[in-house]
Amino acid sequence: MSGIELKSINKNFGDKTVLKDISLNIKEKSFTVLLGPSGCGKSTLLRIISGLEHQDSGSVFINGKCVDNAKPGKRKIAMVFQNYALYPTMSVRENIEFGLKNKKIPKEKRNTLIEEIMTTVGLQEHQHKKPQYLSGGERQRVALARAMVKEPDVFLMDEPLSNLDAKLRNQMRRELIELHKKTKATFIYVTHDQLEAMSMGTDVALLNAGTVQQFDTPLNIYQDPANIFTAKFLGNPSMNIFKVADNFPLKELIQEGEFIGFRPEKVKIIEIEKSEKEKSLYLNGEIIIREMLGSESIYDIETEMGIIRVKLQEENIFKDKVKLKIKYKNIVVFDKEKNHINTLDAYINSEGKNHEKN
Amino acid sequence: MKKTNSELKIEKQTAAPYLFILVPFILMAVFYLYPIFYMVYLSFFKWNMMKPKKFIGLHNYIQIFHDPDVWQIGRNTCYYMIFTVAFSLILSLLLALYLKENTRTNRFIQSCIFSPYIIPLVSVAFIWTWIMDSDFGLLNYLLSCIGLKPVKWLNDPDMALTSLVIVSVWKNIGYNTIIISSALAGIPKYLYEAAELDEANPVTVFFKITIKMISPTMFFLLLVNIISAFKAFEIVQIMTLGGPQNSTNTIVYAIYQYGFKFYKIGFASALGVILLIVISILTYLYFKLLKSNIHYQ
Numbered sequence: 001m002s003g004i005e006l007k008s009i010n011k012n013f014g015d016k017t018v019l020k021d022i023s024l025n026i027k028e029k030s031f032t033v034l035l036g037p038s039g040c041g042k043s044t045l046l047r048i049i050s051g052l053e054h055q056d057s058g059s060v061f062i063n064g065k066c067v068d069n070a071k072p073g074k075r076k077i078a079m080v081f082q083n084y085a086l087y088p089t090m091s092v093r094e095n096i097e098f099g100l101k102n103k104k105i106p107k108e109k110r111n112t113l114i115e116e117i118m119t120t121v122g123l124q125e126h127q128h129k130k131p132q133y134l135s136g137g138e139r140q141r142v143a144l145a146r147a148m149v150k151e152p153d154v155f156l157m158d159e160p161l162s163n164l165d166a167k168l169r170n171q172m173r174r175e176l177i178e179l180h181k182k183t184k185a186t187f188i189y190v191t192h193d194q195l196e197a198m199s200m201g202t203d204v205a206l207l208n209a210g211t212v213q214q215f216d217t218p219l220n221i222y223q224d225p226a227n228i229f230t231a232k233f234l235g236n237p238s239m240n241i242f243k244v245a246d247n248f249p250l251k252e253l254i255q256e257g258e259f260i261g262f263r264p265e266k267v268k269i270i271e272i273e274k275s276e277k278e279k280s281l282y283l284n285g286e287i288i289i290r291e292m293l294g295s296e297s298i299y300d301i302e303t304e305m306g307i308i309r310v311k312l313q314e315e316n317i318f319k320d321k322v323k324l325k326i327k328y329k330n331i332v333v334f335d336k337e338k339n340h341i342n343t344l345d346a347y348i349n350s351e352g353k354n355h356e357k358n
Numbered sequence: 359m360k361k362t363n364s365e366l367k368i369e370k371q372t373a374a375p376y377l378f379i380l381v382p383f384i385l386m387a388v389f390y391l392y393p394i395f396y397m398v399y400l401s402f403f404k405w406n407m408m409k410p411k412k413f414i415g416l417h418n419y420i421q422i423f424h425d426p427d428v429w430q431i432g433r434n435t436c437y438y439m440i441f442t443v444a445f446s447l448i449l450s451l452l453l454a455l456y457l458k459e460n461t462r463t464n465r466f467i468q469s470c471i472f473s474p475y476i477i478p479l480v481s482v483a484f485i486w487t488w489i490m491d492s493d494f495g496l497l498n499y500l501l502s503c504i505g506l507k508p509v510k511w512l513n514d515p516d517m518a519l520t521s522l523v524i525v526s527v528w529k530n531i532g533y534n535t536i537i538i539s540s541a542l543a544g545i546p547k548y549l550y551e552a553a554e555l556d557e558a559n560p561v562t563v564f565f566k567i568t569i570k571m572i573s574p575t576m577f578f579l580l581l582v583n584i585i586s587a588f589k590a591f592e593i594v595q596i597m598t599l600g601g602p603q604n605s606t607n608t609i610v611y612a613i614y615q616y617g618f619k620f621y622k623i624g625f626a627s628a629l630g631v632i633l634l635i636v637i638s639i640l641t642y643l644y645f646k647l648l649k650s651n652i653h654y655q
Binding site: 050052071073074077078081085088090098 | 548549555557558567570571
């Protein structure tokens, strides 16, 4: 099989467990994002794939071959570092050429390869400059060019956009997507930025505390979170989560100790309750904080359940007392271990069936 | 015309910095500039500090170029300088590379190597005079223990200058090692990782990354070591007095000898001027090369 396969990878630094039994199947030609908060082990996992770090147990397969004993240079990978790791003593051209020279590629072929890559990333006029005289974006391009010129099977990127300013980051995001389409290589991309993960990734592996929380397409993770951590990690503002307790509006439907959650953008503000076919949760609330962002606005609304964050597109609410409506199919139920069970409407149906059986 | 308040203020502000540097500037002028110009002036005279000075033009310089003793002094100085600098830099680099890993033993070794640097050169010279004594010295005792013939070290005209080189290298190595070690520690780890991904072999990594990254430091040490080797004085004065047979007489010691032992002040000044020119050229070359060739982040 092709792609990259990780088989129960474990890694400890001293007493600290960084990665716990990680198994992943990264598809060939995918743009897989390793996403997670800082310290979750995503960079370590990337470095294990690159061979710069060694796992304590488990195996890494690249294109079906076990590479546990292969040196980083022999794994047909290229890496883009967070700080680019350009050689400061070499010019742009020498930086790109260094890997080719070490591979003993003849000079003529080297020159054509470099010319090609220089045109692709638009660096011809800078080729004799040292990295210190380049801007952040240009350095980023050099780092990409240095990786691309090796024509690797796998690109590994460790937060490559985090040192750029916001505008340049947006531009580079699009360029990376294009690059991925053009090269047809497998990309593994580490980031803590959910926006980067959602916009670029074809697959996202969400990590926390050294374990994979969920591995799926970004949209599936967003719509169908496996547990409360993934539900809260993706989305801005994050999902509203409440523990079902006494005097809770839905307590007759859901068992005590379980959780419900719903996205801020799924809450509707309505004028009057209408009876509809689709079941919904209705709440009365009072707006306590307003954040008007132009195209959208975010409200903190106090209700009998607690404070709910609501995101509305375009419409602005100026009165304080409001009525809220959340459809049952947009409410997610989590069990006592914080793992996903189902949406509320499906949950009620299956519970109902259980009742019927009983 | 009356000046406004703000004009006065500006005037005060511009004057203040010059006032501050005036004191060090006067000290510099008295102890550096005046002696240098006076030395150049004296080099055109014949003077033994008793009789009045007699102007003789370039005669002192002509004499220098025709004096075989001076040529030997020049050769001695170059020999001493080249070997001291080469060995202390190469050995320091190797030691620093060996000590790169920051373990407890390495830290201990490093402080051991550094300790000669904090001992005054005078004491070092005395200790090594005993160690290198041809009859009762420790070094010859050790040589005899492993069955080698004793060496006459400081008493042998062919060996004396080399002995001085050995002592200087021993003394300099600690300082150089510390400086190179810190330069090595300053090379970011990710450069080595990038090189690993680029399939660079250890030799390439050493020359293309390690050496290039520490080149400013090596250049700095090169200049400092060369200048201090040119200025060698105490070690000659204490260990050999320039002998045997003038074989360890170096330029600064010779200037001292001609001036204050033979009272040929004009001749000594002319030698001093030559030393000044040589060191100026070296410094100029250093900065010139530094600009063009050497990596500074």
